[in-house]
Amino acid sequence: MTQASICTIGDEILIGQIVDTNSSHIARALNELGIRVTHMVSIGDDHQSIISQLKEELTNNDIVIVTGGLGPTKDDITKKALGELSGSRWELGNLEQNRIIRRILHSRGLDALDINLSQAMVPDTCEVIPNRKGTAPVMAFRFGEGPVKPGEADHVPSPTDFGHACVLYSLPGVPFEAIGALPDIIADIRAHFALTHITHKTLMTYGMAESALAEMIAPWEDALPADMHLAYLPNQLTGVRLRLSIYGGDQSEQEQRIDAEFARLKPILGELLYAEEDTNLQTVIGCLLKGSGQTLSVAESCTGGMISHLLTTVPGSSEYYLGSVTSYAIPVKEAVLGVSGATIDEQGIVSAAVAAQMAEGARKLTGSTFSVSTTGWADAYGDEREPAGTVWVAVSGPEGTRTARFNYRNDRQRNIERFAASALNELRKYIAKSLALNK
């Protein structure tokens, strides 16, 4: 199995200033290619540390992906270290990256200074993969007797030898640029490595914890063919992703085999299943509503704006999303959403009745087809009626108003997230049924 290591360079990681999210993105992409990531490591902006660490990683792996340390200032020293590591004798200017640098600076109303254009200079031992998202070039260093790309017979390999064919990719540290360069890296890896083809398919579920889900589908899982591998990938906001993989074989045939297994699984999952590709609840809600002419509004209390925030992370959400009211204070619940003070007194502020009136109030206020609401105790305390960690969710629409109760045992932040995701899931189920009924 092809093995890879991911290295992050930069003092800002080691002093805890920023969280490294690039490595996780890259690892997921490699994992989907069937490449095993053996190691992730973060090192500081120190010439000798970079060289000795990368030597070790190249000795032990087929692919090493490095992010960071490519900025134009003096403290970014990755390029120099890579030049030394690969036995480079001089740097060459890369015309395409030079043009990109000038274009990016021009779009910001700036002239390209020498310090900017120096970013297009690269060690003569590398190949440049142009980086269209930023000024630092992406570089590939090939070591040893690796396969040579078509039309690349004149490529001079690095004089450094790690005893086996391996490649080092150097990416910028800025997540927007690193993630932007990833498709080019993946394409290069596919072109240069004889990867066993891996076929993946994903089902998204929401509403059952990983362990309970595993127990529920165990008979199905136990009957899977030996060459199929099932992975459970849980996430607080998107639920549990179920991914089936097969190594090797003909892709369309393997896809059909996976589809056949998933066809057996779907009736077991029932309403837990919400998508047959890697996505999230708010995107699925958007797909349901786009082009339907139907609209959506939100009334939040304990979730404080998070549901609205998640819905508006979907590009194009303004087509169906009208808006929300966060009624944190009781008078706002009454005056803006029309919740009855008597209901609050009789049923409690965290109750099915208040959630229902909030959702109905939002729908009336905005004229939306659907609405969703939350009222709950996110903090470590509740009241005499409902304990801490309880939320009531209501969904209102053409088929009336439905409510559901959830209880979680986390801290404030995590409760808010789980409340918001649970509300989105209730909303998703309601909309899917409603649109199916009215087709």
Added chain:
Amino acid sequence: MTQASICTIGDEILIGQIVDTNSSHIARALNELGIRVTHMVSIGDDHQSIISQLKEELTNNDIVIVTGGLGPTKDDITKKALGELSGSRWELGNLEQNRIIRRILHSRGLDALDINLSQAMVPDTCEVIPNRKGTAPVMAFRFGEGPVKPGEADHVPSPTDFGHACVLYSLPGVPFEAIGALPDIIADIRAHFALTHITHKTLMTYGMAESALAEMIAPWEDALPADMHLAYLPNQLTGVRLRLSIYGGDQSEQEQRIDAEFARLKPILGELLYAEEDTNLQTVIGCLLKGSGQTLSVAESCTGGMISHLLTTVPGSSEYYLGSVTSYAIPVKEAVLGVSGATIDEQGIVSAAVAAQMAEGARKLTGSTFSVSTTGWADAYGDEREPAGTVWVAVSGPEGTRTARFNYRNDRQRNIERFAASALNELRKYIAKSLALNK
């Protein structure tokens, strides 16, 4: 300088399923103690990899902090590897962790099974630091000729020798538990290592990019005494943190010296300065409003609920925060917030006038003392009046309504975050002035 390494164990990191946030937290805590983190590494749940990696880290560092791999199931193998690494011959039951396990399961309405209680069994070469947040014990393994804690003369050190005194701490991987255990680890490090005392003080700024800020305060920075170190710690949501540190000396004397330097810096920072401790904008707004009897509301458009979400991350925010309207659609702006259709036609939807009417509308609707609003283009396109990345912010209150315009050049998600933070900063400045005026 004392050196440390942070190791994360778990296949879920290497396949990109979860982002490791523990290492960043731990690195920040160590950095504040004056300990240099040389290395962060993630390895899989593989016995030999764990042992060989930890040997290397212990050889090169004084402190190694390991997170993850302590769960009760078979795939969590860190404890067994640590037992072998430290030359343990058997496992002992820890009474205190045993009690904690039973108490935690009891609070969840569960009986403690053998598999649960087995978590209290630890290698005889370690000291247990009870973990009150979860079932897995925190363990400290001391190697070599390290100082012995008072009253610990009977402690048998590990037979393994890395040629120098070093310690390995093993923490659970669940962030809530790992971060929860950190104060105990810090206390243990302080007790066992002769750390040079380090005095830190932090100023929080918002409103100027790191590079421009550095240029502005360069004369002050250049005049700092040689033993003072200034760090710039930028964050998208909280602005640039300025931290002054001094190694050694008498703490209260060093604090006075830092205060004297900061006293010279404050007039240069002016309104950019928003706090003299490590905090964020929404918490500072909460501190201003708590106990003042004044209240707050929000009207959002392009930020989609994020300002409201950030405000309600502050525990106790219900004391002053009444609620918000996210008016994503124009009819909601008009009907709920009372924005004039004529103004939208004449000035554009992204304009000072619309922002002002939104803020005034939210204040009127909720009866709050203050309100803040946003209207902008977060996406890659604008209109004929304002380009992509532009936001208009308005703050309304007893001193009238003020507006401000910002332009950023990021993707949708990052623009939404910067818009929200800029709005919170405008709100913070307005409230601070208003409360000062009306004292």
